[in-house]
Amino acid sequence: MSGVLPDAPEPVLELTGVGVVRGRAVLLADVDWVVSEGERWAVLGPNGAGKSTLLQVATGALYPSRGTVELLGEVFGRADLRELRTRVGESSAALADRVPARETALDVVVTAAYGVLGRWREPYDEGDLAQARGLLHRVGMRAFEERRFGTLSSGEKKRVLLARALMTDPELLLLDEPAAGLDLGAREALLRLLTGLAADRTAPTSVLVTHHVEEVPVGTTHALVLARGRVVAQGPVRSVLTGEHLTAAYGLPLAVEHRDGRWAARSVPF
Numbered sequence: 395m396s397g398v399l400p401d402a403p404e405p406v407l408e409l410t411g412v413g414v415v416r417g418r419a420v421l422l423a424d425v426d427w428v429v430s431e432g433e434r435w436a437v438l439g440p441n442g443a444g445k446s447t448l449l450q451v452a453t454g455a456l457y458p459s460r461g462t463v464e465l466l467g468e469v470f471g472r473a474d475l476r477e478l479r480t481r482v483g484e485s486s487a488a489l490a491d492r493v494p495a496r497e498t499a500l501d502v503v504v505t506a507a508y509g510v511l512g513r514w515r516e517p518y519d520e521g522d523l524a525q526a527r528g529l530l531h532r533v534g535m536r537a538f539e540e541r542r543f544g545t546l547s548s549g550e551k552k553r554v555l556l557a558r559a560l561m562t563d564p565e566l567l568l569l570d571e572p573a574a575g576l577d578l579g580a581r582e583a584l585l586r587l588l589t590g591l592a593a594d595r596t597a598p599t600s601v602l603v604t605h606h607v608e609e610v611p612v613g614t615t616h617a618l619v620l621a622r623g624r625v626v627a628q629g630p631v632r633s634v635l636t637g638e639h640l641t642a643a644y645g646l647p648l649a650v651e652h653r654d655g656r657w658a659a660r661s662v663p664f
Contacts, residue, residue: 495544
């Protein structure tokens, strides 16, 4: 044996002492968090815990009141955020609300190449269109490329937005509650897709925000639990998604089960 240790994975996202205060409301407080290359993170917590705020800070959509943010090796305040955002794929309910209802599924995906919503006069070559079609095929939406976004079901919209998030071959993928509002079948279909991404070594490092442990995909490597803007626990997923940590976050006694790579939580008597 040579005794040479393998190189540690490079940080993709690093928050140090990050706080977000708006008026008297503390949205985030003293958050230290490092997401390294190849990791698949889940961020959990109750309503108002600061999960979506955390993602907004991570993309530069919201500047912290204090602390530092480093994304893909660039420190906020010294970096060109417009260029950085092209290297990050995002999907959220807020993004879905901004997509023009008459836009076709294909155009929703391909316009990510220019970072715009709504196709107008941007030039797209056959390579762009082929890539967009390939991504729609990957998420099971190839037959829907000419369907208008506004006519799609909630689950179909989530899949199209996931394809859009992958259009620019991002180095970091941020998914804000991708399974929210889906029925059981649509949720499980989406989680199967996300499980495939988690297992794909060529897929980008990812962060998924959810309220529910049942929506954590198989293959998730790490988890962060927030409550009232503060970190309750973070680290390898099996050490974080415990009854103790979720009880502390959600404020009621919870038992957590892990079976076949999936998680479930239920309340227990006091």
